Amino acid sequence: MNLHECYNSIGADYDSAVKRMCGKESMLAKFVKKFPADPTYTELVTSFQNGDIATAFRMVHTLKGLCLNLGFNKLQNSSSELTEALRNTDTPAANAAELFEVVKKDYEETVNAINAVDD
Amino acid sequence: MERILIVDDSDMNREILSDMLGSEYNIVEAANGKEAVAILNENITSFSLVLLDMVMPEMNGMEVLEVMEKNGWLNDLPVIMVSAENSSDVVHSAYELGVTEYICRPFDQLIVQKRCRNVINLYSKQKKLAGLVADQFYEREKDSRLMIDILAHIVEFRNNESGLHVIHVQNYTEILLKQLVELTDKYDIDSDNISLITKTAALHDVGKICIPDEILNKPGRLTDEEFKIMKSHSAVGSQMLADLPFHKEEPLVKMAYAIARWHHERWDGRGYPDGLTGDDIPIGAQVVSLADVYDALTSERCYKKAFSHATALEMITKGECGQFNPLLIECLNIASESMRLVKEGSTNPQTDYDVREFASDLLKSDALYSSNRLLHLLEYEKMKNRFFEGITGGCSFEYTTKSKMLTVSANAAKVLGVSETIIDPVHNEELIAIFGKEKLRELKAKFRSLPPENPIVQYNFHIIEDTKPNEQASSNIFRITDASDDDISCSSNANHNVYKLICRAAFTVSEPQRYTGVIGKLVPAESEYGIMKEVDFNELT
Numbered sequence: 275m276n277l278h279e280c281y282n283s284i285g286a287d288y289d290s291a292v293k294r295m296c297g298k299e300s301m302l303a304k305f306v307k308k309f310p311a312d313p314t315y316t317e318l319v320t321s322f323q324n325g326d327i328a329t330a331f332r333m334v335h336t337l338k339g340l341c342l343n344l345g346f347n348k349l350q351n352s353s354s355e356l357t358e359a360l361r362n363t364d365t366p367a368a369n370a371a372e373l374f375e376v377v378k379k380d381y382e383e384t385v386n387a388i389n390a391v392d393d
Numbered sequence: 394m395e396r397i398l399i400v401d402d403s404d405m406n407r408e409i410l411s412d413m414l415g416s417e418y419n420i421v422e423a424a425n426g427k428e429a430v431a432i433l434n435e436n437i438t439s440f441s442l443v444l445l446d447m448v449m450p451e452m453n454g455m456e457v458l459e460v461m462e463k464n465g466w467l468n469d470l471p472v473i474m475v476s477a478e479n480s481s482d483v484v485h486s487a488y489e490l491g492v493t494e495y496i497c498r499p500f501d502q503l504i505v506q507k508r509c510r511n512v513i514n515l516y517s518k519q520k521k522l523a524g525l526v527a528d529q530f531y532e533r534e535k536d537s538r539l540m541i542d543i544l545a546h547i548v549e550f551r552n553n554e555s556g557l558h559v560i561h562v563q564n565y566t567e568i569l570l571k572q573l574v575e576l577t578d579k580y581d582i583d584s585d586n587i588s589l590i591t592k593t594a595a596l597h598d599v600g601k602i603c604i605p606d607e608i609l610n611k612p613g614r615l616t617d618e619e620f621k622i623m624k625s626h627s628a629v630g631s632q633m634l635a636d637l638p639f640h641k642e643e644p645l646v647k648m649a650y651a652i653a654r655w656h657h658e659r660w661d662g663r664g665y666p667d668g669l670t671g672d673d674i675p676i677g678a679q680v681v682s683l684a685d686v687y688d689a690l691t692s693e694r695c696y697k698k699a700f701s702h703a704t705a706l707e708m709i710t711k712g713e714c715g716q717f718n719p720l721l722i723e724c725l726n727i728a729s730e731s732m733r734l735v736k737e738g739s740t741n742p743q744t745d746y747d748v749r750e751f752a753s754d755l756l757k758s759d760a761l762y763s764s765n766r767l768l769h770l771l772e773y774e775k776m777k778n779r780f781f782e783g784i785t786g787g788c789s790f791e792y793t794t795k796s797k798m799l800t801v802s803a804n805a806a807k808v809l810g811v812s813e814t815i816i817d818p819v820h821n822e823e824l825i826a827i828f829g830k831e832k833l834r835e836l837k838a839k840f841r842s843l844p845p846e847n848p849i850v851q852y853n854f855h856i857i858e859d860t861k862p863n864e865q866a867s868s869n870i871f872r873i874t875d876a877s878d879d880d881i882s883c884s885s886n887a888n889h890n891v892y893k894l895i896c897r898a899a900f901t902v903s904e905p906q907r908y909t910g911v912i913g914k915l916v917p918a919e920s921e922y923g924i925m926k927e928v929d930f931n932e933l934t
Contacts, residue, residue, distance in 0.1 A: 313404075314405075336448070339406060343500050
């Protein structure tokens with residue numbers, strides 16, 4: 275599938291994302307392809323599972339920012355919710371674990387779709 | 394090409410911003426606040442803009458802004474906040490801490506480019522303008538001071554006194570006024586007033602041009618009649634100013650009038666010409682009066698020899714030379730050292746410098762302050778230091794309380810195996826590992842306790858080569874001991890070298906002197922120290 279189809283399949287906004295890069299699909303494609311290798315998500319998983327909420331907050335915050343830039347609306351929404359749940363790092367929200375699972379699901383979906391894009 | 398510093402903990406975010414800004418700029422990246430501060434500290438003037446993320450490890454964006462504010466960097470270097478924090482609370486406090494702009498996510502290339510360009514242009518235009526204003530202001534102020542100085546010299550000329558009296562009175566007046574402002578806010582004196590009073594102090598004796606030569610320069614005691622004529626100079630001088638056909642309402646003329654008329658009034662009401670008492674005498678005239686008396690006492694005149702600084706101070710304090718405002722006597726005693734230095738001519742608060750200072754004060758108050766020139770000078774000094782250190786392979790360090798930053802010379806960093814810039818050294822793990830927490834605390838306390846008149850302290854610095862029997866590589870152990878601990882002799886073997894660590898505390902220029910940091914250098918104990926010993930350490934202060 276091409277990049278546009280990939281965006282459609284994961285609830286992402288292709289048109290706006292390309293527009294923000296002054297219409298250059300090549301620039302968007304470059305960063306989308308780098309997304310699976312970005313360490314932010316892995317560090318989020320590790321820190322969250324180790325109970326290191328301060329780091330987890332920072333990581334999911336960064337993840338949210340990346341999704342905003344790339345137009346990954348669905349993953350951005352779930353990471354945004356988790357960000358708010360972890361903002362108070364001493365007492366994270368009770369549903370943090372559930373929200374974390376949603377982020378995980380959305381992330382895997384996103385990465386699978388990106389990996390399926392033809393070069 | 395303009396340089397932009399991008400500070401963000403996410404590689405990808407930095408790359409996106411960098412790509413969006415394109416080839417127009419020279420991009421430098423920092424992965425957290427600490428790195429950013431170190432980069433800026435090294436070479437602040439080379440940057441035109443900072444793009445700053447908020448949520449970061451080590452030191453977050455808010456903390457970076459605080460450091461920048463404290464160091465006055467925000468005056469010259471604009472910051473645009475880039476963050477996924479879109480809540481208005483965060484944006485508000487970022488604006489409060491001094492960011493110029495805010496770019497929210499998702500980044501839009503065109504918006505990123507335009508905003509960066511606009512902010513850079515705005516700042517560089519403002520900087521140019523500020524420099525221009527400062528230069529013009531400086532030139533004009535210099536000319537007007539020159540005219541006053543010439544006029545004052547003409548008055549003095551008849552007096553057979555070199556004209557130094559006027560300059561001295563001006564300098565003492567300025568010192569006393571600055572001290573008075575530190576001591577109390579009872580009088581409404583700002584930097585404009587200080588400048589105005591100091592300037593017009595030059596005209597305090599303008600009435601003397603109407604006093605006949607034979608009275609003015611009479612070596613012996615004046616008769617009652619002659620003294621009466623002599624005393625008329627204050628009323629006559631003020632009358633001359635009051636009779637000016639123009640500029641009567643100008644603050645300068647009004648101040649000159651007050652000083653010329655009332656600089657011989659006394660706090661107890663027994664002065665002349667009007668017998669005013671206490672604070673009915675304008676504060677400007679009170680200060681000039683004290684400055685005038687101090688200079689008269691400490692200078693040689695045709696009718697008397699010069700008294701020493703200490704004697705003059707005692708005579709004034711005991712009320713042997715008239716009654717003064719007790720607050721001013723207090724100022725005189727607190728600022729005694731500065732007065733003495735001016736008297737002895739070892740410092741000369743150059744009027745040129747004052748004008749500069751005044752010009753930049755003025756600009757600062759209008760938020761147009763350009764410290765750029767100063768920063769350039771500072772960087773030149775740093776470059777010079779680095780160059781000489783590089784040649785001599787010297788080990789030195791510098792710590793300033795303002796930025797809480799320890800900077801060590803490249804060579805020292807290499808020898809110790811630490812970074813060249815260290816924030817908050819007492820809590821720095823590299824340093825704790827080398828010297829121990831206790832030692833660092835002890836050094837800090839010692840440096841802070843050094844008095845301005847004796848700001849130098851020496852230590853022995855031991856470098857001990859630590860070779861373990863079964864290991865090829867060796868590492869060094871470092872130890873700092875008091876210079877008086879005489880364990881050097883027993884340890885002077887091949888793998889134990891002792892150096893002198895000479896440190897000097899630094900203080901603010903203005904009174905009261907406050908501790909601002911410390912500088913130090915490592916000197917070989919035998920060779921160069923032999924020479925150092927001959928040097929009087931007071932000369933290094």
